[in-house]
Every structure is written in structure tokens, then in C-alpha cells.
Amino acid sequence: MIKWIITAEVAFWIVIIAGLFSRYVLQWKKVSILFFLMTPFIDLALVALTVIDLRNGATATTAHGISVIYIGVSIAYGKTMIAWADEKFQTWFLKKASNKQTLTGIAKGIHEMKMWARHATAFTIGSLLFWGMITFVGSQGIEALTGVWRVWGLVLLIDGVISLSYIIFPKKVTS
Incomplete structure (x- = not known):
């Protein structure tokens, strides 16, 4: 199962890079959209x-649980990941200056x-x-799935506490 997760991750980034390459290097904007639309597939x-693996009698493993996390994260963070890759592609390959600002204070907390909230969305999915x-x-044999789900729930809780700390204790704005 882990090989399918790795294959999906590699395919995801190949499709993203192909979309960015076709958009910026080849100037094929419509083709780039097709590449980006391939990611949900x-x-x-x-x-x-x-599901096929489990239906064919495989015992649920941590890898099956990780595949579910991968899907939830991909759906919840997909647009954000593509935007990040877009900005990095422009900075690294097209040598455009980055316009990314370092957030501080309440803006960082927000x-x-x-x-x-994206993490919570991924968890819900x-x-x-x-x-x-x-x-x-x-x-039968779903202990690994429920174990992964519980650990992910704990990670979500810790992430929420850390994220909330940026609101309660905002980083000072330095001039």
C-alpha cells in the first residue's frame, strides 16, 4: 500500500510541475489548468x-490510514500547495522577486x-x-485505521493549541 501512496505523491508533484511548466515556460495556460485539474483524480x-486492497482481504495497516490522511490533506490544502509551488517556481526558475511578506502580530495569529481550520477540514474529510x-x-482488523485516526486527532489538537497561542501571545512587530 505504501508504494501507492508514494506513487500518488510523486504523480501529484509531477502534475503540478507540468502545470507550472506549461503555464510559464510554454505559455499554455489552458493546458496548465488541465494539469491542475488532474490532481483530484x-x-x-x-x-x-x-478500498480495493481492503476489499480484497488485506488487513488494514498504518499505510491504509496514511492514504486517508494524504487524501484529506490534499483536498484541504490543495489550492494552498499549488499556490506555494507557483510562487516557488516563479522565484526559482523564472527569477522573479518574491512578494511574500513575513507575518507578525495578530496577522500571524489569524x-x-x-x-x-484547513487542518480541521482535512481531518473531517x-x-x-x-x-x-x-x-x-x-x-474486522481496523485497529491500525482507528489508531492512525486517534493519533491524527491528537496532532490536530496540538496544532490547534499552537495556532491559538499565536493569537493569545502574538509575536511583536519589529521595525
């Missing part, structure tokens, strides 16, 4: 492979809370997939 393929898989596949 990579996620769907990973969901299908995970940004961190927005990113935590992943939770629905976890429980959907358990319902579809059956509840």
Missing part, C-alpha cells in the same frame, strides 16, 4: 486502490488559525473516509 485513484471505509470494508 490522483486522490480518487488512491482512494479506489485503498494566518495560523486559518491554517488550523479524512474522518469521513475512515468511517466510510470501515463501513464499506467491515470492522
